[in-house]
Amino acid sequence: MTAVDPNLHALDLLAGVETGFALSVLDSSPDCIKLIEVDGRVSFMNSNGMCAMEIADFGMIEDRPWPALWPAESHRLLDDAMAAARDGRVSTFEAFCPTARGTPRWWHVTVSPVRGPRGHVERILASSRDITDSVTARKLLEEQARALAQEVALKDAALARQKVLLGEIDHRVKNSFASVIALLRMQSRVHSGGEAGALLGDAANRIATLARVHDQLHLDPGADELPLMDYVRVLAMDLGQALNGRIELDLNGDRPVPVKPAQAAAIGQILAELIGNAVKHGGANRQAMIRIRLDCPDDRLRLTVEDDGPGLPEGFDAAQGTGLGMQICQVYTAQMDGLFRHGRSDLGGALFRVELRLDPVEGDTARDVGELGRRGTSVRAGD
Ligand SMILES: Nc1ncnc2c1ncn2[C@@H]1O[C@H](COP(=O)(O)OP(=O)(O)OP(=O)(O)O)[C@@H](O)[C@H]1O
Numbered sequence: 001m002t003a004v005d006p007n008l009h010a011l012d013l014l015a016g017v018e019t020g021f022a023l024s025v026l027d028s029s030p031d032c033i034k035l036i037e038v039d040g041r042v043s044f045m046n047s048n049g050m051c052a053m054e055i056a057d058f059g060m061i062e063d064r065p066w067p068a069l070w071p072a073e074s075h076r077l078l079d080d081a082m083a084a085a086r087d088g089r090v091s092t093f094e095a096f097c098p099t100a101r102g103t104p105r106w107w108h109v110t111v112s113p114v115r116g117p118r119g120h121v122e123r124i125l126a127s128s129r130d131i132t133d134s135v136t137a138r139k140l141l142e143e144q145a146r147a148l149a150q151e152v153a154l155k156d157a158a159l160a161r162q163k164v165l166l167g168e169i170d171h172r173v174k175n176s177f178a179s180v181i182a183l184l185r186m187q188s189r190v191h192s193g194g195e196a197g198a199l200l201g202d203a204a205n206r207i208a209t210l211a212r213v214h215d216q217l218h219l220d221p222g223a224d225e226l227p228l229m230d231y232v233r234v235l236a237m238d239l240g241q242a243l244n245g246r247i248e249l250d251l252n253g254d255r256p257v258p259v260k261p262a263q264a265a266a267i268g269q270i271l272a273e274l275i276g277n278a279v280k281h282g283g284a285n286r287q288a289m290i291r292i293r294l295d296c297p298d299d300r301l302r303l304t305v306e307d308d309g310p311g312l313p314e315g316f317d318a319a320q321g322t323g324l325g326m327q328i329c330q331v332y333t334a335q336m337d338g339l340f341r342h343g344r345s346d347l348g349g350a351l352f353r354v355e356l357r358l359d360p361v362e363g364d365t366a367r368d369v370g371e372l373g374r375r376g377t378s379v380r381a382g383d
């Protein structure tokens with residue numbers, strides 16, 4: 001069985017009523033339908049088209065060249081589409097054309113050949129659909145995307161500038177640390193042998209420690225948090241090497257535990273004082289063995305530093321001494337609402353432990369500080 005061309009079948013059905021059919025198609029179409037002579041003159045426009053183009057009287061456009069109704073920048077598109085139709089091809093384009101009253105409108109235009117009984121192209125049919133709403137929405141979206149991309153580019157540039165600036169500041173801070181340390185060491189040498197010389201040497205060492213904490217903190221100047229375990233590992237090994245202590249690390253878990261730089265700085269400072277003390281008081285005339293344990297259950301941190309020295313003096317009270325080390329540890333721990341405890345290590349020497357919440361959330365501290373609020377209590381090695 002040969003397939004029947006549906007269009008020919010429709011023509012069969014319409015035999016005798018072609019005119020009525022053509023008129024109802026023209027009337028029912030919401031598009032602007034025009035018949036154009038092969039030389040480009042407009043000879044017909046349907047009533048919905050007149051309405052869409054806000055043309056009150058067809059006489060205004062009758063016999064005028066079709067491109068003359070469009071802005072000059074679209075003429076090329078129209079000429080090409082008419083040439084294609086004369087060649088028997090259908091083509092489409094999108095273009096802007098205001099109505100007769102100047103209302104801005106975007107159109108999707110389909111241009112097709114109209115053939116006579118002998119198959120020759122006798123006229124051109126142009127059907128224009130009003131796509132102003134979708135073009136406006138698309139343009140708005142494009143505009144927003146462009147604005148967003150511009151904003152992102154500006155922010156990226158600002159971030160890049162900030163990174164360079166932070167790097168520059170970091171560099172200057174390092175230089176300043178180095179100058180101060182060199183100056184103090186020079187002064188210490190001038191007063192060598194006396195109490196002033198020792199104090200100046202201590203000050204130089206403390207600033208060198210500060211510089212080490214700073215170095216670790218600013219490996220990535222733009223970062224707004226850093227991995228605590230890595231930070232403690234590198235800082236502890238670095239300090240152990242610088243102060244000649246034997247460090248044994250016990251970092252519990254592979255979790256990255258991100259912390260804010262301010263909190264990392266405080267933890268680094270406490271760690272540096274405790275390692276310094278272990279070497280200074282626990283390792284006179286020998287290399288101290290220092291065990292550092294760190295674990296972070298939930299959002300808490302527990303840092304323990306112990307050594308194999310002689311242990312803390314009888315009746316030791318961290319809050320009573322005149323040394324700076326204990327003061328620094330206590331001040332930083334208090335700032336972070338933590339607990340600072342001391343005791344005897346099963347290595348034989350002193351044991352210090354800091355427990356605190358990592359980056360306490362505002363309004364949540366009262367409940368969780370609880371036990372941590374009691375500071376300066378003593379602790380046993382196994383606790
Ligand atoms: N690991 C330790 N082993 C034994 N004793 C310690 C240890 N850590 C601290 N102490 C004792 O606690 C005291 C106070 O320590 P702190 O760090 O406050 O002062 P410092 O080390 O004497 O001086 P500074 O820290 O100001 O240089 C020390 O003088 C020492 O008696």
Ligand SMILES: [Mg+2]
Nearest residue numbers: 277323325326
């Ligand atoms: Mg000390």
